[in-house]
Amino acid sequence: MEQIKIFDTTLRDGEQSPGASMNAAEKLRLARQLEKLGVNAIEAGFPAASTGDFDAVKQIAANIHQAEVTALARASKDDIDKAWGAIQDAAKPRIHTFLATSDIHMQHKLRMNRDQVVEAAAAAVKYAKSLTPNVEFSAEDGSRSDRDFLCRVFGAAIEAGATTVNLPDTVGYAMPDEFGELVAYVIRHTPNIHRAVVSVHCHNDLGLATANTLAGIKAGARQAEVTINGIGERAGNTSLEELVMGLYTRREMLGFTTSIQTREIFPTSRLVSMITGIVVQPNKAVVGANAFAHEAGIHQDGVLKNRMTYEIMEPETIGLSSNRLVLGKHSGRHAFKQKLADMGYELSESDLNRLFDRFKGLADKRKEILDEDIEVLVAEEILRVPDTYQLDYLNVVSGTMAVPTATVKLKINGETAQSAGFGVGPIDAAFNTIAKMTGTTSKLLRFSVNAISGGMDAQGEVTVRLQENGLVALGKGADPDIITASAKAFLNGLNRLEYMKRNPSISAEERVL
Ligand code: KIV
Ligand code: ZN
Numbered sequence: 001m002e003q004i005k006i007f008d009t010t011l012r013d014g015e016q017s018p019g020a021s022m023n024a025a026e027k028l029r030l031a032r033q034l035e036k037l038g039v040n041a042i043e044a045g046f047p048a049a050s051t052g053d054f055d056a057v058k059q060i061a062a063n064i065h066q067a068e069v070t071a072l073a074r075a076s077k078d079d080i081d082k083a084w085g086a087i088q089d090a091a092k093p094r095i096h097t098f099l100a101t102s103d104i105h106m107q108h109k110l111r112m113n114r115d116q117v118v119e120a121a122a123a124a125v126k127y128a129k130s131l132t133p134n135v136e137f138s139a140e141d142g143s144r145s146d147r148d149f150l151c152r153v154f155g156a157a158i159e160a161g162a163t164t165v166n167l168p169d170t171v172g173y174a175m176p177d178e179f180g181e182l183v184a185y186v187i188r189h190t191p192n193i194h195r196a197v198v199s200v201h202c203h204n205d206l207g208l209a210t211a212n213t214l215a216g217i218k219a220g221a222r223q224a225e226v227t228i229n230g231i232g233e234r235a236g237n238t239s240l241e242e243l244v245m246g247l248y249t250r251r252e253m254l255g256f257t258t259s260i261q262t263r264e265i266f267p268t269s270r271l272v273s274m275i276t277g278i279v280v281q282p283n284k285a286v287v288g289a290n291a292f293a294h295e296a297g298i299h300q301d302g303v304l305k306n307r308m309t310y311e312i313m314e315p316e317t318i319g320l321s322s323n324r325l326v327l328g329k330h331s332g333r334h335a336f337k338q339k340l341a342d343m344g345y346e347l348s349e350s351d352l353n354r355l356f357d358r359f360k361g362l363a364d365k366r367k368e369i370l371d372e373d374i375e376v377l378v379a380e381e382i383l384r385v386p387d388t389y390q391l392d393y394l395n396v397v398s399g400t401m402a403v404p405t406a407t408v409k410l411k412i413n414g415e416t417a418q419s420a421g422f423g424v425g426p427i428d429a430a431f432n433t434i435a436k437m438t439g440t441t442s443k444l445l446r447f448s449v450n451a452i453s454g455g456m457d458a459q460g461e462v463t464v465r466l467q468e469n470g471l472v473a474l475g476k477g478a479d480p481d482i483i484t485a486s487a488k489a490f491l492n493g494l495n496r497l498e499y500m501k502r503n504p505s506i507s508a509e510e511r512v513l
Contacts, residue, residue: 001257004247005223006240007199008034009043010272011060012072013237014227020276023472024056031060033271034067034228037264039240041068041094043225047086048079054086061090068092068134075099075124084131095128096166097121098138101145101153114149121153122160129161136164138201143169147185155191164197164223165190169212172205172235180215187220199223202238204230209238214246217256228272229280229287241265241286241318249313266319270375275474277446277463286318289451327374329363339371345378355381365480366459373459376478380492388413388498389438389491396483398426406430408487410437427486434487440494442468449482462489466497473497 011027011034014020022030027044034042042064047054061069069090071083075097087093099110099121106112112120121137128135137157139150154165167186169179183200187193200216200223202209213224230239244260251257269287273280282289292315294300302309327339333356340347340355347355358377363369393409406429407420419437423429431444446465451458460482464475475493479485 001251001255002222004217004221004256004258005040005197005199006038006244006258006260007041007043007070007223007225008037008039008227008240009201009225009237010034010227010231010240011056012043012045013201013225013233014231014272014276015045016233017231017236017276017278020231020278022056022275024052024059026275026474027056028059028063030271030275031064031069033264033268035064036261037268038259038261039067040223040259041070043070043072043096044087046072047082048073054082057083057086058089061087061093065091068094070094070096070136073097073124073128075120077124077127080124080128080131084128088131092134093132094134094136094164095132096136096138097124097128098140098166099124099153100140101150102141103146104144105141114152118153118156122156125157125160125162133161133163135162136166136199137162138166138168138199140168141170142167143174143179143182144171147182148189150182151186151189151191154186154193154196158190158192158196162196164199165193166199166201166223166225167216167221168201168225169203169209170201172203172209174202174208174212176208176211176215179212180219183216183219183221197223199225201225203233204235204237207235209236210242210246213238213243214254217247218254229269229278229284231272231276231278239285241269245286245313245318248317262317263319270372273450274379274463274476277448277465277474279448279450286313292320327359327363327369328367329360331363331369339374340378345382347382351382362459373478376459376461376476379476380478380488386499387491387495389434389494391484391487391491392416393418394430394484394487396426396430398429404429406433408433408437410434410491412438426483430483430487431490434490434494438494440466440468440497442466442494442497445472447486449485460485462486464489464493466490466493468497471497471500473500 031042044060045053045057047057057071069087071087073079073083083095106117125135125137139153142150157165198221200213200221202212224243226240226243227237228240230236244258247256280287294303299310336356358381390411392411395407398404404423404426409418417437419433421433421436423432445467448463450461459478459480461478462485466473473493473496475489477485477488477492
């Protein structure tokens with residue numbers, strides 16, 4: 001079977017999703033997970049876009065050893081210098097330069113004619129090639145470009161040294177047959193195409209990104225550009241999990257493999273939604289909460305008799321445990337320790353004791369404790385920064401006849417403080433009261449609530465993103481009561497901001513813990 005290269009652009013195109021911006025530490029954490037997932041290339045960012053992006057790409061370049069670390073650059077010397085400045089220390093650097101090739105982009109955006117575009121593309125690739133042998137060229141809006149002109153630009157880019165030529169469906173306009181034919185045409189008519197890997201990069205404006213990418217691969221493309229959970233500009237990009245599981249599930253028919261460790265798909269999807277706060281829709285293919293849920297009686301009956309009646313993939317393949325019900329209130333410390341070890345957490349005795357107490361508290365409230373619940377406990381108890389603020393007590397009153405009111409008791413640096421306040425709803429009342437007590441001037445950039453697991457007693461997981469004086473912190477909290485989960489998330493975000501303020505030199509890695 002031939003291997004398809006998986007080029008992940010979650011950190012670049014994915015970050016272009018509205019509201020998805022990540023800080024350098026979050027990007028580094030995600031890059032490490034992408035490497036564990038087994039992607040061949042990580043597009044770490046667009047260094048010319050901002051110094052923040054430059055620094056993030058540089059950190060990723062220094063810490064990633066197996067995957068190629070790619071930096072995006074427009075077709076200009078300045079951009080390419082910045083891209084190279086950020087990735088030159090990477091074990092496997094790649095410069096990715098791009099220029100639009102469709103008439104509409106050339107006339108209205110670039111104000112360049114065809115000859116100028118060919119010349120600029122070749123010059124950019126040639127310059128990038130003088131810095132590193134590994135150069136990718138993308139023809140932006142390729143799917144709406146004149147076919148022969150596209151072949152001419154790709155031919156010039158290959159002549160100048162491009163080792164990958166990428167054909168994007170930038171605006172998600174193509175239909176699968178049409179896109180497959182275009183890829184085949186480019187392969188047939190581009191001079192020296194055998195000297196480069198042909199890549200495809202599809203957007204999902206018509207919901208066809210994965211179908212178009214598969215069509216491109218069937219037509220001869222050997223690299224696919226994708227993002228986790230399909231996040232990206234507008235309707236997003238081809239989702240890694242859909243493409244990889246499509247190739248895997250239908251491997252006998254399609255005949256391709258990838259280097260992806262499929263069991264890391266679900267943990268990576270969770271990490272992306274945790275970091276960005278973008279919740280995965282429940283019916284999302286492969287990683288949605290309902291992707292393996294069987295509701296109808298006939299389906300349940302079939303699955304009990306033979307799972308393959310209604311399941312085309314095994315949940316374990318993407319890293320979901322088959323035995324989703326893991327522990328309950330009668331589970332002992334030993335079983336809990338074993339479960340943590342199975343999930344990849346080796347904890348010290350004191351961390352284990354602390355976590356076990358939290359687990360028992362949760363098991364008293366809920367019948368079933370799932371892996372996802374344990375993940376949240378670990379994030380809250382073990383990975384968290386030292387607390388300036390701790391929630392002692394929260395009481396809220398709300399309803400159709402009441403002004404939403406919150407009474408909050410906090411420990412602030414160990415001292416007890418209490419206050420009450422109002423809001424337009426119970427969460428607003430809790431946040432206003434906490435803000436008053438802590439004196440924070442932070443701005444709430446994002447707030448999202450997600451049910452961690454199914455059922456009426458599911459834990460609500462709240463993510464907040466706070467900004468104060470240029471620092472951005474993510475806060476997370478989980479509780480069967482979503483108002484309590486929200487207060488915990490807000491306090492967690494405030495604690496992280498305090499930690500960052502007190503430790504300006506802390507490593508990027510610590511900042512996201
Ligand atoms: O969609 C697009 O055209 C892009 C290019 C920069 C590859 O993201
Ligand atoms: Zn794109």
